[in-house]
Amino acid sequence: MIRFDHVFKRYPNGREALSDLSLELASGEIAFLTGHSGAGKSSLLKLIALIERPSRGQVIVNGQNVGSVPRSKIPAYRRQIGVVFQDHKLLHDRTIFDNIALPLIIAGIGTKEIGKRVRAALDQVGLLGREQSRPLELSTGEQQRVGIARAVVSKPPILIADEPTGNLDPDLSLEVMNIFRRFNEVGVTVLIASHDLYLLEQFPVRRIRLEGGKIVDSDEAPQKLLDPARLMENRKP
Numbered sequence: 001m002i003r004f005d006h007v008f009k010r011y012p013n014g015r016e017a018l019s020d021l022s023l024e025l026a027s028g029e030i031a032f033l034t035g036h037s038g039a040g041k042s043s044l045l046k047l048i049a050l051i052e053r054p055s056r057g058q059v060i061v062n063g064q065n066v067g068s069v070p071r072s073k074i075p076a077y078r079r080q081i082g083v084v085f086q087d088h089k090l091l092h093d094r095t096i097f098d099n100i101a102l103p104l105i106i107a108g109i110g111t112k113e114i115g116k117r118v119r120a121a122l123d124q125v126g127l128l129g130r131e132q133s134r135p136l137e138l139s140t141g142e143q144q145r146v147g148i149a150r151a152v153v154s155k156p157p158i159l160i161a162d163e164p165t166g167n168l169d170p171d172l173s174l175e176v177m178n179i180f181r182r183f184n185e186v187g188v189t190v191l192i193a194s195h196d197l198y199l200l201e202q203f204p205v206r207r208i209r210l211e212g213g214k215i216v217d218s219d220e221a222p223q224k225l226l227d228p229a230r231l232m233e234n235r236k237p
């Protein structure tokens with residue numbers, strides 16, 4: 001689903017964020033992208049989301065060579081990728097409904113279908129009934145879940161997240177991670193950048209570790225996941 005083939009990313013200031021990086025993520029896989037601050041995690045995700053383009057090498061996403069997607073086709077390309085940010089980037093002067101509906105409005109979907117899909121997305125993150133609230137009336141964890149609902153409302157086959165639990169306490173982090181896992185269980189390919197050691201410990205999925213823009217470790221076979229009830233049990237002192 002995602003393939004990096006000898007990819008380099010150099011920013012205009014000369015900073016090389018990714019260096020000769022090759023990576024494969026199969027359809028339906030879930031993985032953590034780990035590494036210290038500055039290792040290149042966000043840069044790698046930005047290449048997938050086509051927020052940045054590679055300087056050299058190929059990035060293939062869902063069979064498409066990202067480097068050759070013309071500017072006019074970027075919105076259509078991005079519809080297949082749900083992106084979750086640490087600061088969730090919600091519009092504070094709009095309702096939760098409007099925030100989640102935005103990608104669908106841009107895609108030209110009809111009003112009735114939008115209502116249906118927004119409610120389904122809210123249901124998936126456990127926030128059905130909060131449509132008319134504004135983001136600041138919600139807790140930080142709930143706002144993050146709205147961010148996830150917005151990312152998945154277009155039913156993308158790929159979900160990428162950049163430090164999605166950065167502002168959350170351990171219990172809320174587990175909750176958010178369980179939401180990602182449920183999407184993965186229905187076939188969505190999920191890649192999560194995180195240096196939340198607690199979270200990494202609790203979810204023994206594939207880890208891709210970056211250092212200085214290179215992959216230094218990547219265990220290919222995902223291990224069996226713990227069941228959510230046991231995860232919460234483990235949290236108790």
Ligand SMILES: Nc1ncnc2c1ncn2[C@@H]1O[C@H](COP(=O)(O)OP(=O)(O)OP(=O)(O)O)[C@@H](O)[C@H]1O
Nearest residue numbers: 011013015016017036037038039040041042043044
């Ligand atoms: N737009 C940019 N222009 C110039 N340099 C950049 C830009 N974005 C990132 N960099 C540089 O690229 C390197 C990798 O940054 P990146 O944000 O990808 O790392 P990261 O692993 O996500 O870090 P963090 O965990 O702190 O978010 C860093 O040295 C950073 O300073």
